[in-house]
Amino acid sequence: MPMNLAFSFPPAIDPRRFAEVIARAEGWGFDMAYTPDQGFFRDPFVALTYAAARTSRIALGLGVVNPYTRHPVQIARAAATLSEACDGRFVLGLGAGERANLRDKLGAPQGPFLAALRDTITVIRDLFAGKEISLETPVFSLKGVKLDFPVARPMPLYIATTDPQGYRLVGELADGIILGDMGDPQAVRWALGLVAEGARAAGRKPEDIAVVGWITTIVTENMVPVKDKLRRIIAMAARGMHKETRRALAIDEATVAKIRLLLDGGATVGSDVLADAMLDRMAIVGPPGLCLERIHVLREAGVTQLGVRMPAAVAANMDFEGNLRALATEILPKLKA
Numbered sequence: 001m002p003m004n005l006a007f008s009f010p011p012a013i014d015p016r017r018f019a020e021v022i023a024r025a026e027g028w029g030f031d032m033a034y035t036p037d038q039g040f041f042r043d044p045f046v047a048l049t050y051a052a053a054r055t056s057r058i059a060l061g062l063g064v065v066n067p068y069t070r071h072p073v074q075i076a077r078a079a080a081t082l083s084e085a086c087d088g089r090f091v092l093g094l095g096a097g098e099r100a101n102l103r104d105k106l107g108a109p110q111g112p113f114l115a116a117l118r119d120t121i122t123v124i125r126d127l128f129a130g131k132e133i134s135l136e137t138p139v140f141s142l143k144g145v146k147l148d149f150p151v152a153r154p155m156p157l158y159i160a161t162t163d164p165q166g167y168r169l170v171g172e173l174a175d176g177i178i179l180g181d182m183g184d185p186q187a188v189r190w191a192l193g194l195v196a197e198g199a200r201a202a203g204r205k206p207e208d209i210a211v212v213g214w215i216t217t218i219v220t221e222n223m224v225p226v227k228d229k230l231r232r233i234i235a236m237a238a239r240g241m242h243k244e245t246r247r248a249l250a251i252d253e254a255t256v257a258k259i260r261l262l263l264d265g266g267a268t269v270g271s272d273v274l275a276d277a278m279l280d281r282m283a284i285v286g287p288p289g290l291c292l293e294r295i296h297v298l299r300e301a302g303v304t305q306l307g308v309r310m311p312a313a314v315a316a317n318m319d320f321e322g323n324l325r326a327l328a329t330e331i332l333p334k335l336k337a
Helices: 015-028 044-054 072-085 099-106 113-128 164-173 185-201 223-240 243-248 253-264 276-280 288-301 320-336
Strands: 004-008 032-035 059-065 090-094 133-136 141-145 157-160 176-180 210-219 283-286 305-309
Touching: 004 059, 004 320, 015 032, 015 044, 015 320, 032 044, 032 305, 044 059, 044 072, 059 072, 059 157, 072 090, 072 113, 072 141, 090 113, 113 133, 113 157, 113 164, 157 164, 157 210, 164 176, 164 185, 176 185, 185 210, 185 243, 185 288, 210 223, 210 288, 210 320, 223 253, 223 276, 223 283, 243 253, 276 283, 283 288, 288 320, 305 320
Parallel strands: 004 032, 004 305, 032 059, 059 090, 090 157, 157 176, 176 210, 210 283, 210 305
Antiparallel strands: 133 141
16 A cells, blocks of 8 residues: 655745745645644744645645644634635644643643543534534633534544553544654554554544654765764654653663753763664664665554654754655655555
8 A cells, every 4th residue: 555755844934935845845746744833933824824825736734733822722713724725635633732842931721631632622523513612621611612614624633642542542533643753663563553442442443543654754875964963853752752652662761861861951962872773763864775665664564654754953954855855756656656
């Protein structure tokens, strides 16, 4: 079965230029483009609306938005509007959001993530169904809210999580899962086993759930300097994961403790702490043949869409569009074969 190829592109530039990049990627054959709601970049819903006007085929995703800094009613309104604007090509990704760099800076409400996510999905789907909702939760409240317009194009809802209970929640409720920084097939199979548990318990078919491998993927013949640029970013991702997911990726807690000390102190994370073998379990870096081999292995493990990630801090020092072109010419045709 062919694997879809997507990419993540933060709205860090003028929305017209942002839309132009996505339009070029559509021409190159990419299936989907995601943009995150992270930090304090330009608004992702507005940026994707520009992209919707410039494209006709490529799917557009919000990957991801959270219910702490955006009220679920506002998420529902914006998502439904964007889905109309792109004729149903929109996918809504939900996650916890950045704690330190976003939620804490805004004084966002606190509350258990999985409970908030369950409530958010329920609210969004009920609003799309035309229901009036009253609900009080630790994170948000609604008092007799009903959308004043019909939602003709409800979009798929994906969940991004590294929590084992979150994987089960995906199986129970969501249309797809975003597996962040999981480039190891054994770890992917473990996570998808939990998704399948949740799906079967809810009377759903696990095979109906889309699986996005959200992985930093860089095509290069010169791996050493690229991996060195990535090491700190990958270390931050490892620190933020649930400990059970780290264990599945063979990242021991002693290494995580070292990573925390280095990151908190602003020090460099070297290969003596985050070894190449560990980095390779969380990212795909190398020549086209090696990248394609790694991607095929993930497809066999159950990934249905590769979501190519290049973190903003890395993209600032690398050729973002050049990497997309390399993926489009060297990888995409073979994935579709």
